[in-house]
Amino acid sequence: MIGRLNHIAIAVPDLEAATKTYASTLGxxxxxxxxxxxxxxxxxxxxxPNTKVELLYPLGENSPIAGFLEKNPAGGIHHICYEVDDIIEARDKLKAEGARVLGNGEPKIGAHGNPVLFLHPKDFNGALVELEQA
Amino acid sequence: MIGRLNHIAIAVPDLEAATKTYASTLGxxxxxxxxxxxxxxxxxxxxxPNTKVELLYPLGENSPIAGFLEKNPAGGIHHICYEVDDIIEARDKLKAEGARVLGNGEPKIGAHGNPVLFLHPKDFNGALVELEQA
Structure with missing residues (x-):
């Protein structure tokens, strides 16, 4: 069912410094x-060359990554995103197998303009998993 | 400098269950x-299709992931691995920029038979970064 790894997201406490680390130190x-x-x-x-890293920094109040950065002040790997062909079909299969979908279970439009869903880390080895229809 | 994302490693407390989750639930x-x-x-x-996920489970005493699993009993994303062309050149550039290389600073042969090094998470937004010459 899952296809490409679309991205890894890393929550960072200082976006400018993190950008510099990736652009300059890691080239x-x-x-x-x-x-x-x-x-x-x-x-x-x-x-x-084969995927993306997304550096995430909180924007506005109630940012979904604010709590993560409180617990991990230096930042950390926040989630991984796998591509699926059909997000509704994927969701229904996962729910039928007992996996928990976060939020109200309806896809939202993600940062790339595609429908996305998040799955409960407890059902995926402690890793927060995003699915993106792509 | 960094090239492809070689893999994401997820430490898991139950390798059989994690394997089933990826093979069956995520297909x-x-x-x-x-x-x-x-x-x-x-x-x-x-x-x-574009990269690998590595499910890691402790083997023997003094496994480097035992402590991680103690802190994260459900498992979690353990590290990300970027490919580099020349690991010694990459190491020396990173050290010159102040990044800390773990261990004695000499590459070891990794799970794919290639030289690898690990970089200090504090210097990379809280993410443990592995470099693999590939």
């Missing part, structure tokens, strides 16, 4: 920051 | 478990 191609008010984050996309 | 291609006594882990490779 990767880094894009300008992009505000995603619907998701409560500012995102910097790091382009690797 | 990915999963390989048989592989003991890596030099690294203190048993690894299951999950093949995605």
């Amino acid at each position: 990767a191609k880094v894009n300008p920051p992009q505000d995603e008010p619907d998701h409560g984050v500012t995102v910097v996309f790091v382009e690797l | 990915a291609k999963v390989n048989p478990p592989q003991d890596e006594p030099d690294h203190g882990v048993t690894v299951v490779f999950v093949e995605l």
Whole structure:
């Protein structure tokens, strides 16, 4: 069912410093920051030849990553995103197998303009998993 | 400098259950478990079209992931691995920029038979980063 790894997301406490680490220290191609008010984050996309790293920084109040950064002040790997062909079909299969879908279970439009869903980390080895229809 | 994302590693408390989650629930291609006594882990490779997920389970005493699983009993994303062309050149550049290389600073032979190094999470937004010459 799952296809490509779409991205890995890393929550960072200092977006400018993190951008510099990836652009200069690690020498990767880094894009300008992009505000995603619907998701409560500012995102910097790091382009690797086969996938992306997303550096996430809180935007506005009630950012979904604020709590994560409180618990992990230095930052940390926040989630991994796998692509699926049909997000509704994927969701229904996962629910039938007992996996928990976060939120109200309806896909939202993600940072790339595609429908996304998040799955409960407890059902996936402690890793927060995002599914993106792509 | 960094190239492809070689893999994401997820430490898991129950390798059989985690394998089933990836093979059956997520429908990915999963390989048989592989003991890596030099690294203190048993690894299951999950093949995605563009990269790999490695499920890590402790092997023997003093496994480097035992402490992680104590702190994260449900498991969790343990590290990310980026490919580099020349690991010694990469190491020297990173050290010159102030990044800390773990262990004695000399590459070890990793699970894929290539030289690898680990970088200090504090210097990379809380994410443990492995570099693999590939």
